[in-house]
Amino acid sequence: MLACLISGNEAIARGAYEAGVTVATGYPGTPSTEILESLSRHKDEVYCEWSPNEKVAFEVAAAASLANARSIVTMKHVGLNVAADPLMTLSYLGVEGGFVACVADDPGMHSSQNEQDTRHYARLAKVPLFEPSDSQEARDLMLLAMEISEEYRTLTILRSTTRVSHSRSLVDLGERKPAGRKIGFVKNPPRYVPIPVWGRVMRRDVEERMGKLVRAAETSSANRMEWRDRSLGIITSSIAYQYVREVWPEASVLKLGFSYPFPDSLLLEFASQVDSVLVVEELDPILEEHVRSLGISCRGGDVVPKVGELSPDRLLAARMRMEGRKPAMDAGLKALPPRPAVLCPGCPHRGIFYVLGRMDVVVTGDIGCYSLGAFKPLDRMDTILCMGAGVSMAQGLEKAGDPRKVVGIVGDSTFFHSGITGLLDIAYNRGESTILVLDNRTTAMTGHQENPGTGRTLMGEVVEPISIEAIGRACGIDRVRTIDPYDLEAVSVAVREEVEAFAPSLIVARAPCPLKEGRRLGAIRVVDEDACKGCRICIGLACPAIEWLGESARINPFLCMGCGLCQGICPAGAIAPQEADS
């Protein structure tokens, strides 16, 4: 078969397809999202679902494995925190059909709130870890992870990173091989019910399994020694391997693809055959600390950065530091205006933040496109912690006795993900916060995935959209209302009324994401420069289509989506729809 140029995520999906996976679940999260999207192209052969959150996704895929199906679950690094509960105990239960948790880390925090290193979870849960360094390996290691999973009856983790997931390289594809396993759950309580009497037995089995897995890692072809000059030996994994090959082309390398449990005999053998050892790993010094614990002296975090993602340039600087030379190249400080991400022109979230900007409330925020409401000039999101925290933290600020009222913000997909339980808390524990669900009918930030509210599944089925309002009422919230986020007057009235009420409330601001709809909301707006008084009020909307020219505003006609918010707030009446050409 011809080699195809595909991304790491597509290659992970391809590996799962070839491995005969029949159940695949996940929750969208950059940089992992395209794994499941890509696999869903084979939906005739693989059941795929976007689950409401990673914990549910993990449990669905885990149960499929217990029924003897090969399955995968996909998520970003922070998603594994949500799924950590089933992860830790599925390690005890073990699996039947192969089960691979595909987790994508985001070193450098391109699209994430933290930089945690998923390799810790493999060690914590005592499960095997696989780390591809390019798309070919992503495909190959998925197949291997699936085999190891079945052979040792354990779930496995395939850890990718942003630069593996979103880089493309050539992959030799294979054919799909059906797993050939008879589907059906076989009752066996001592195996699947970890009440203490059985759980303690499982606990011992986990340790025994780890011993066998060490030997599997030591003999795996995914871990290889590349012998070149022996004065320096570099131990590395994941994308760092690719950088190492360019920055130290002459050095010998121990390249780990099956990286946990640590292949001790390989580490010792490699170290014994080189004059000095350097460990190059991205993020935490996990491998380095283990190498040292084996009595091997090495360099690592003293020269290789432990914070932020690696790159050929950062490693070149590390090499120069090691060799006592001064790093030569750097990007330099340029006096260029930063260009952070912004809410798109026409975004329905914009008006909500604009209105909140005129109110003395604390706004607890959440994860999604609306996180961009934290930037100036909107500057109207006061906290972000994690998925769902926009709801629960509102309750915490209120119960602490903050003198101001609190408005919690959450998106539609995030509400389904983990906002519901927070809302239940507010209703049950007599909170009075106002929760605003910014419902743009899609999981937008990750590239427009379906969710329980969109009325469509990943399999392409049309289903009844789940009503956020009905969930709110069912949670015990009496004050539930729905507003049009483009109607600033209505937004303002609704938010003020609910904030002033001595009862919890739920406001659903509903309008579809125009980026997904792919069409303008109305006529392009233009500024009459003579009428513009230069008050800059429209700049406060943080619309990328509105540019400030020094004395007046201008609307970029290629960017304007015609939402008309600027026209509504311009006190000089200087903004109007562009007249038709006719």
Add this chain to the structure above:
Amino acid sequence: MSLEDVQSVVLVGVGGQGILLASEVLAQAAVLSGHRVKTNEVHGMAQRGGSVVAQIRWGPEVYSPLVAYGTARVLGALEQIEALRYAHYLDPNGLAVVSTQAIMPMTVSTGEAIYPKDVPGLLRRSFSRLIYLDAAQAALDLGEIRAANMVVLGAVSTGLDIAIEDWRKAIATSVKERFVEINLRAFEAGRSFS
């Protein structure tokens, strides 16, 4: 083989300008010309109107998908100050292709930052080989503003050893069928700026 045989291109712009499609076309053209290829692109939050960079590398064997500073053979920019932001990726003898488009960053409109004065002068001082073209106007002249990315790519192609047939094939396979014709014309228009 030697790493010197690896060629690198960096394409930059603002989220929504079509950098990813241009990167796809270039990568496919490099594959068609018989090379090993690696690319890297930005997804997710960084795409929302932020600064976007795509990196494409090819040769007999390529390891890193990321381009080292000072090694790109061509830098293609769909927005002019983004060219300056990523100028350090370009080999000192490399070719910079920069569209005159100026998309004001939010930080300028809010007054937090200042848009540089005399961008053309800065570009000329930063790049020894510069093609400074109005890709948006060229695309508009063809009737499709969104093809500005192909205009830039056409000019980028003049600094690379990839056969024109491979470019054409790459466009035909990477672009939706009804847009192939306009994209091919935009690409040709870009080539004429060399």
